Amino acid sequence: MFQFEIIKQHSYSKARLGKITTSRGVIETPAFMPVGTQGSVKAMSPEDVEECGAQIILGNTYHLFLRPGHKIVEELGGLHKFMNWKKPILTDSGGFQVFSLAKLAKVTEEGVQFQSHIDGSKHLLTPEIAMEIQQSLGSDIMMALDELLPLPTEKSRLKSSLELSTRWARRCREAHTDTEQTLFGIVQGGMDKDLRRESANQIVDIGFKGHAIGGLSVGEEKEELLEIADFTADLLPKKSPRYLMGVGTPEDLLNCSERGVDMFDCVMPTRNARNGSLFTRSGKLNIKNAQYLKDDLPIDPGCACYTCKNYSRAYIRHLFMANEILAMRLNSIHNIAFYQDWMRSIREAIQQDKPIKPLE
């Protein structure tokens, strides 16, 4: 089951308030998906993630394929049961990690050969295998396999790559058999608008229930990110959700929501948390800073998360400096709660049709 409904169109921007309905629950959009790379949103329990307000999380196919292996996850009842998360899960195709983490051997028409970053073992990822893995994991939303190129790359190379990604997307669509799982296509094309248009036309033609904008947040300038996200979102059908992959900062989420994007994911809130970098309504704060040594305030006095309700900056700084594991959890809870509050605030502004100023 997969339905997308637009509840309200913002009149100040292209933002829309939406609702995705799946058999595992509703996802209010614009939505942020915490990343649970290896079957765990790092340092958090599923209850922690849910209490922060997340309605969907992302799992990484590449990591779960290598460890513990998708067949084992399938034998144990699928990823939801394995990790004790009952709400929707989106899995990526594994492509991005193969191109960014693994030692790449060779890209052919068939797929991509790579070596595991864990043990150097050799593997082949094809569109059909990407579907098989995601079907074994049992995610609610699956992503088509695409090729990613390092930027800058010359236009002719980008063009042949997006055409390969289109052929792979078509093979994914054909290999996709489980109707309980919904498959999204991904638009590529780098920073070139002609290529983005070409890719969007081809991907939309295949007929997916949702579309992602791939290949952004790879080191380009903010302005370029926004321009390409804006341009590409406009090329995608209004009636299906648009997912901007791997983005981004709270400001990115705001700016891209206003450009018509409905879904986001990023490791930033959890990764920053583990480095002591915490989001607050008045800007970022680094808990390592000596100024927090005796600071009795919560991380963010405006926040109602478990961490802010129960602990002072001084305590969290102490835990962090003393390498206590609890610091990782408390910080992650706060940053994920901040991101979810941020998105809720964006949704409320669209609902009330007023200019979007999250958490002000």
Place this chain on the structure above:
Amino acid sequence: MFQFEIIKQHSYSKARLGKITTSRGVIETPAFMPVGTQGSVKAMSPEDVEECGAQIILGNTYHLFLRPGHKIVEELGGLHKFMNWKKPILTDSGGFQVFSLAKLAKVTEEGVQFQSHIDGSKHLLTPEIAMEIQQSLGSDIMMALDELLPLPTEKSRLKSSLELSTRWARRCREAHTDTEQTLFGIVQGGMDKDLRRESANQIVDIGFKGHAIGGLSVGEEKEELLEIADFTADLLPKKSPRYLMGVGTPEDLLNCSERGVDMFDCVMPTRNARNGSLFTRSGKLNIKNAQYLKDDLPIDPGCACYTCKNYSRAYIRHLFMANEILAMRLNSIHNIAFYQDWMRSIREAIQQDKPIKPLE
């Protein structure tokens, strides 16, 4: 407020079922105290610790004195508020860590000079300072400062050491001003019964509300541990609680409960958890073992802890092998729950006056 009541004397052993009442709550004895060295029971939240059934935890004066500093903890409202733990806390004197972790400079009549294991800074710990630190931390039960010697040590040296410890205990008693906090004395004397008797007589004479057996679990044979614990417990007043410091395995807790000990602490359950070594009703299990790769059972099918209710061995093994932080928490919750269940089972057997066979 500090009351100790013996509810039932076991007729099969010297074990007794007791109840310590403090202003922060009741501690049913025999009791196991999880160790929260640096203001956190490692990898667990206070709610986790409480849900496992713990009624009191231990905090380490040495660590909190060095980081963040007892004055800071005091300014922030004391250790309970700082770490968000509302039930009783016992703090040690800092002595054991000074003698085991710090670079020791010099022991004099006044106290012990040492260098921090964190930054090499020089400090002095005296009986009066040990009291001051623990009063700043605001623990419910404080421990007197004592000297610890490496074993084997010749008898004359042990004798002069226990006499120094007695003089320090007396100074602690004199420096102890806060009547909301209860001070325990510690019996030393190594593995020598004459010296244990001498120390016990002197410490009991000072007039403490509880007594600890120190200097055990330092590498001696199990038999010797049990013999000295047994012998020393018998020297202590029946009407006050007896605390065997730093002990031990589940079997140690059983055996020493049967010898009349009421309180225990040990890092074993949490440290083992972080190494993947888990206690179960059918023995220890190492979650790293490949046999658990596809094992859908909980760690311990007889256990009702959060971890066992929600996660399989296969999932926990996966988290552990993938270095996921959540593994540390899930394992620690289980091992602390096991220790608490173990103690509850011992208490029930005393209550029912039947032979103690915990968790059978």
